[in-house]
Amino acid sequence: MLNANGLSCERGDRQLFAGLSLALEAGGLARLLGANGSGKTSLLRILAGLTRPAAGEVRWRGERIGDLAEEYGRELAYIGHAPALKDELTVAENLAFAARLAGIVASGAQLEAALEVLGMATRAALPARVLSQGQKRRVSLARLALPGAPALWLLDEPFAALDEDGIGRVRALTEAHLARGGMLVLTSHQDVPVAAGSIQTVTLGA
Amino acid sequence: MTAAFAAVLRRDLLVALRRKGDALNVLIFFVIVASLFPLGTGAEPGQLRTMAAGVIWVGALLAALLSLPRLFAADLADGTLEQMLVSAQPLPAVVAAKVAAHWLSTGLPLALIAPVLGLQYGLPGDALRVLLWAVLLGTPVLSLIGAAGAALTLGVRGAAVLTGLLVLPLCVPALVFGAGALTASLSGLAPGPHLSLLGALLAVSLPLGLWAACAALRVALD
Numbered sequence: 001m002l003n004a005n006g007l008s009c010e011r012g013d014r015q016l017f018a019g020l021s022l023a024l025e026a027g028g029l030a031r032l033l034g035a036n037g038s039g040k041t042s043l044l045r046i047l048a049g050l051t052r053p054a055a056g057e058v059r060w061r062g063e064r065i066g067d068l069a070e071e072y073g074r075e076l077a078y079i080g081h082a083p084a085l086k087d088e089l090t091v092a093e094n095l096a097f098a099a100r101l102a103g104i105v106a107s108g109a110q111l112e113a114a115l116e117v118l119g120m121a122t123r124a125a126l127p128a129r130v131l132s133q134g135q136k137r138r139v140s141l142a143r144l145a146l147p148g149a150p151a152l153w154l155l156d157e158p159f160a161a162l163d164e165d166g167i168g169r170v171r172a173l174t175e176a177h178l179a180r181g182g183m184l185v186l187t188s189h190q191d192v193p194v195a196a197g198s199i200q201t202v203t204l205g206a
Numbered sequence: 207m208t209a210a211f212a213a214v215l216r217r218d219l220l221v222a223l224r225r226k227g228d229a230l231n232v233l234i235f236f237v238i239v240a241s242l243f244p245l246g247t248g249a250e251p252g253q254l255r256t257m258a259a260g261v262i263w264v265g266a267l268l269a270a271l272l273s274l275p276r277l278f279a280a281d282l283a284d285g286t287l288e289q290m291l292v293s294a295q296p297l298p299a300v301v302a303a304k305v306a307a308h309w310l311s312t313g314l315p316l317a318l319i320a321p322v323l324g325l326q327y328g329l330p331g332d333a334l335r336v337l338l339w340a341v342l343l344g345t346p347v348l349s350l351i352g353a354a355g356a357a358l359t360l361g362v363r364g365a366a367v368l369t370g371l372l373v374l375p376l377c378v379p380a381l382v383f384g385a386g387a388l389t390a391s392l393s394g395l396a397p398g399p400h401l402s403l404l405g406a407l408l409a410v411s412l413p414l415g416l417w418a419a420c421a422a423l424r425v426a427l428d
Contacts, residue, residue, distance in 0.1 A: 050291060050292060050428070052428060070295060070296050082288065083285060084284060084288065084289045085284060086221055086286065088225060089217070089221065089224075102293060
């Protein structure tokens with residue numbers, strides 16, 4: 001489904017990685033490991049189509065992601081370091097907008113249920129401004145719990161800033177996604193075990 | 207596509223509504239700039255009328271410029287822009303919605319207050335109507351060119367000044383035809399041709415501005 005062939009990435013004069021390949025099938029999990037600055041986020045951004053690789057290509061269902069454009073976007077959820085929340089909007093408004101952007105039309109009850117999965121339903125009416133880092137992370141991950149969530153998840157440090165309860169919830173969410181035949185690429189410094197049919201580990205900067 | 211346009215427009219207007227200060231600052235800046243000229247040059251009615259067009263247009267241009275740096279920078283900082291680029295929605299629809307929201311929250315108020323400022327310069331009724339139309343047609347051009355400029359300078363140090371240096375020269379045609387409409391009306395000529403040219407300018411800058419802004423955003427986030 002997701003195939004990356006011979007990817008290389010340069011930042012400034014430094015080559016972060018070269019000749020990197022990755023293949024992910026339904027239910028597969030890819031873990032990106034490496035020290036700070038080894039290119040984990042860059043690789044995720046390349047897989048998301050945000051950054052162009054210096055060499056190599058990424059294919060989704062056999063087609064180049066550059067040619068697919070929004071079609072690829074419909075099947076992809078990329079959650080980066082920044083929570084992508086507007087301070088001025090409430091938690092519920094932020095989630096509703098994120099859903100719209102992903103092409104999902106969700107009812108009020110569905111939004112609340114998704115927030116409940118991450119334990120944020122009681123904060124739905126609060127402006128995002130007053131949330132802590134961990135709470136913001138939970139809200140930005142909540143869109144993955146909406147019905148009709150995309151098949152491929154690219155998560156950059158999904159467990160960062162989360163407490164034990166939050167880590168448990170996100171782990172359960174990702175495992176359910178993999179069990180349904182979804183695909184997941186994640187970077188993480190914490191050693192959170194996520195169960196999956198097939199697990200591959202990509203170590204960068206080695 | 208229309209759903210994406212509506213969602214982004216709604217969200218940006220909601221944010222603008224909850225940060226009223228930003229839009230209000232732009233409006234107050236415009237009023238102050240346009241009010242300083244009569245104070246500085248003296249209140250000779252004939253002289254005021256001849257300079258009204260230029261002063262009001264330059265004031266509107268500078269005021270619109272003030273609001274540009276926030277157009278994409280806030281979305282870049284909180285990660286929303288990244289989400290817009292990888293989303294299931296076509297980027298031009300998203301950018302068009304952002305430009306429309308920018309115009310509704312800054313350009314439209316500027317256009318509505320311009321005739322009031324025109325009174326200050328002793329403009330007759332006909333000229334006030336022309337002024338309103340000219341600013342209504344001209345401010346979307348500024349928003350479109352401004353969006354391209356703001357996208358090009360995204361994440362650059364000193365982006366606010368750089369945006370001005372990029373955008374102001376490109377706004378010269380809008381300034382010439384906008385001010386020209388008013389001058390024509392004051393000297394008893396038909397302002398129609400100038401307004402038509404402004405409309406044509408808007409029709410050209412719509413696709414070009416959106417295309418340039420989308421391309422610049424993709425480069426900025428690469």
